[in-house]
Amino acid sequence: MIRENLQEVKATLKPEVKLVAVSKFHPVEALQEAYDAGQRVFGESHVQELVAKEEVLPKDIEWHFIGHLQTNKVKYMASFVSLIHAVDSLKLLKEIDKQAQKCGRTIDVLLQIHVAKEETKFGFTPEEVKDMLAEKSWKECQHVRIVGLMAMATNTDNENQIAQEFDMVQQLFEEVKKDFFASEPSFKELSMGMSGDYLIAQKHGSTMVRVGSLIFGMRNYEVKR
Numbered sequence: 001m002i003r004e005n006l007q008e009v010k011a012t013l014k015p016e017v018k019l020v021a022v023s024k025f026h027p028v029e030a031l032q033e034a035y036d037a038g039q040r041v042f043g044e045s046h047v048q049e050l051v052a053k054e055e056v057l058p059k060d061i062e063w064h065f066i067g068h069l070q071t072n073k074v075k076y077m078a079s080f081v082s083l084i085h086a087v088d089s090l091k092l093l094k095e096i097d098k099q100a101q102k103c104g105r106t107i108d109v110l111l112q113i114h115v116a117k118e119e120t121k122f123g124f125t126p127e128e129v130k131d132m133l134a135e136k137s138w139k140e141c142q143h144v145r146i147v148g149l150m151a152m153a154t155n156t157d158n159e160n161q162i163a164q165e166f167d168m169v170q171q172l173f174e175e176v177k178k179d180f181f182a183s184e185p186s187f188k189e190l191s192m193g194m195s196g197d198y199l200i201a202q203k204h205g206s207t208m209v210r211v212g213s214l215i216f217g218m219r220n221y222e223v224k225r
Helices: 003-011 028-034 047-056 069-077 090-102 125-133 159-180 198-203
Strands: 018-022 041-044 060-063 085-086 108-116 144-152 189-194 208-211
Touching: 003 018, 003 028, 028 047, 028 090, 041 047, 041 144, 047 060, 047 069, 060 108, 069 090, 085 090, 085 144, 090 108, 090 144, 108 125, 144 159, 159 198, 198 208
Parallel strands: 018 041, 018 208, 041 060, 060 085, 085 108, 108 144, 144 189, 189 208
Antiparallel strands: none
């Protein structure tokens, strides 16, 4: 079933849009089934679970960390994580830089933008991210590479609102790229869209969608976090 679900989701994606299979709370067997069907990019949001899965699954998997990340947890995954989606503070960026340096790596990250009309979401406001980048101390971080932005829309059935929020982030992405990363071809990722709204996100410039339940079914909350 996972193979068929993957094929159905991929059939709806533009060729340039990367699919991150959100595998949190799903057992290793489910990830292996997706891997056997050709999926190589997986997204996890709990560090302990990510580390446990990385230890037993194939080494060519590209692991993305997509959840809210505490600074004291960075060290556990710094040696292997491919992309951290939700950098929401300069403090976290500096900690990722520190741990990446210890591992002799450069870790790619996305800056999380808060546009949703929900207090529970994390991230920089558009003004905050521009202020942080203009202040330039982030450039001292030699072992992180900011490759784009990430955002989540409001959890609502109002598709116009979702589209407006994604459009706002797309415009911010273009502005930030022009003002701060014009000479950096690696600044090209816009991670927007989940199972319920990824098709809208794709229309508004998303290069990376995070889809879980459409691939794996509803999450098993019994799995240890």
